[in-house]
Amino acid sequence: MGKSKVYFTDRQARPDYNMIDKLEHVFKELSLDKEIKSGEKIMIKTHFGQWGNTNYLRPAYARKIVDLVRAVGGEPFVAETTGLGYGGDGTYGGRTTAPEYLGMGALHGYTDATVGAPIIMADGYWGTDVYDIEVDGEHVKTVDVAAALLDCDKVIVLTHAKGHGLGGIGGTIKNLGIGLVGKRGKAAMHFLGDIKIDPEKCLGPECSKCLKVCPVRCITMNEKAEVDESRCIACHHCVSICATVEAKAATQTWRPNHEQGSIFVENTVGVINAIGADKFYYINLAIDISDKCDCWNVGAPLLVHDIGIFGSRDPLAIDQATLQAIKDAPANPDSPVGEIECGACKFAMVHACKDPETGEILELAERQLAHAEKMGLGNREYELATITKDPPKKPGGAEE
Numbered sequence: 001m002g003k004s005k006v007y008f009t010d011r012q013a014r015p016d017y018n019m020i021d022k023l024e025h026v027f028k029e030l031s032l033d034k035e036i037k038s039g040e041k042i043m044i045k046t047h048f049g050q051w052g053n054t055n056y057l058r059p060a061y062a063r064k065i066v067d068l069v070r071a072v073g074g075e076p077f078v079a080e081t082t083g084l085g086y087g088g089d090g091t092y093g094g095r096t097t098a099p100e101y102l103g104m105g106a107l108h109g110y111t112d113a114t115v116g117a118p119i120i121m122a123d124g125y126w127g128t129d130v131y132d133i134e135v136d137g138e139h140v141k142t143v144d145v146a147a148a149l150l151d152c153d154k155v156i157v158l159t160h161a162k163g164h165g166l167g168g169i170g171g172t173i174k175n176l177g178i179g180l181v182g183k184r185g186k187a188a189m190h191f192l193g194d195i196k197i198d199p200e201k202c203l204g205p206e207c208s209k210c211l212k213v214c215p216v217r218c219i220t221m222n223e224k225a226e227v228d229e230s231r232c233i234a235c236h237h238c239v240s241i242c243a244t245v246e247a248k249a250a251t252q253t254w255r256p257n258h259e260q261g262s263i264f265v266e267n268t269v270g271v272i273n274a275i276g277a278d279k280f281y282y283i284n285l286a287i288d289i290s291d292k293c294d295c296w297n298v299g300a301p302l303l304v305h306d307i308g309i310f311g312s313r314d315p316l317a318i319d320q321a322t323l324q325a326i327k328d329a330p331a332n333p334d335s336p337v338g339e340i341e342c343g344a345c346k347f348a349m350v351h352a353c354k355d356p357e358t359g360e361i362l363e364l365a366e367r368q369l370a371h372a373e374k375m376g377l378g379n380r381e382y383e384l385a386t387i388t389k390d391p392p393k394k395p396g397g398a399e400e
């Protein structure tokens with residue numbers, strides 16, 4: 001297999017070629033202006049960020065993509081999927097149901113009016129509006145792909161590239177493998193599918209809170225709550241709500257941290273296979289790069305300076321190129337990676353996830369991308385095509 005092409009434009013913005021102009025340049029290098037046909041339904045998949053996170057992607061980038069799609073005759077919409085857990089997050093709500101997360105998105109500037117297109121939750125109200133797609137993964141055999149994907153002609157995956165505590169890097173693969181699956185797919189990353197309700201601890205009919213939040217209605221109440229395991233999707237809602245009443249009767253086992261990046265990857269295989277790799281276009285904005293995913297309620301310190309924008313048709317090559325650029329960048333001395341040398345993995349240092357057997361600190365990002373290669377998601381070998389615009393001309397034609 002030859003190298004995959006990854007387009008790159010750096011962070012150096014100027015008034016006649018700012019980051020929005022650069023995004024348009026990447027859009028054109030990906031030939032989206034030629035390949036989008038009139039009337040095609042174009043999903044723009046992004047992430048709106050958790051309340052309290054201030055590193056998330058500004059909606060202006062989604063707006064620009066919407067305008068570019070519409071200019072060539074496409075019918076754009078912006079999509080996200082519901083998050084895990086249940087019960088919101090204080091005054092400003094959570095991301096668990098469609099209305100919660102749409103409200104959350106509005107707080108971060110993501111509304112139909114600001115992005116210029118409809119915003120949808122691609123996996124429905126509860127995160128259960130999905131299609132099952134089979135994959136031959138080591139951990140995952142069925143991926144619950146967000147139903148809205150199935151009706152798309154093309155998908156532009158607009159990703160904020162940053163760290164992720166369980167996958168190392170939260171890039172394109174994470175945006176697909178967690179961001180375009182339903183609740184079960186997200187829960188499968190964090191947990192093993194073994195919901196248990198301890199009758200000794202359950203508070204019984206006077207509580208019944210788990211019955212209300214179970215999206216598939218598989219909990220019944222006699223004297224104590226009981227789960228029909230054959231229908232449970234292991235979504236974690238009952239565990240979350242039970243923790244709020246402090247009974248902690250409903251429990252579920254966490255998956256070992258170092259395994260979780262592999263779930264991103266295997267889910268991503270299902271997402272891409274659902275409509276075919278030829279429908280996907282990838283853009284990573286490597287800006288505001290902390291070690292944490294935007295689902296954290298904090299804008300954690302930035303580990304490096306902004307890098308720029310990457311574009312590719314290969315979901316693995318784009319994440320590999322982005323990771324390498326972050327490794328190569330000098331560390332922010334005020335960040336948790338301090339004076340770490342160029343070339344070392346900042347994410348590994350901060351995440352400090354240890355191999356349970358050897359105690360060695362694992363480069364989770366490398367593990368994620370190696371598994372992606374093994375699963376045939378793409379190519380780790382890439383050719384970086386740096387794109388730029390000619391410097392502005394001075395009056396009379398002299399270069400500045």
Ligand code: SF4
Pocket residue numbers: 197201202203204205207208209210211225238241242245247248249250
């Ligand atoms: S939320 Fe917990 S304590 Fe309440 S009924 Fe359900 S399992 Fe029992």
Ligand code: SF4
Pocket residue numbers: 195213214215216217218219227231232233234235236237238239
């Ligand atoms: S019983 Fe299963 S499906 Fe229902 S809320 Fe609990 S984890 Fe989710």
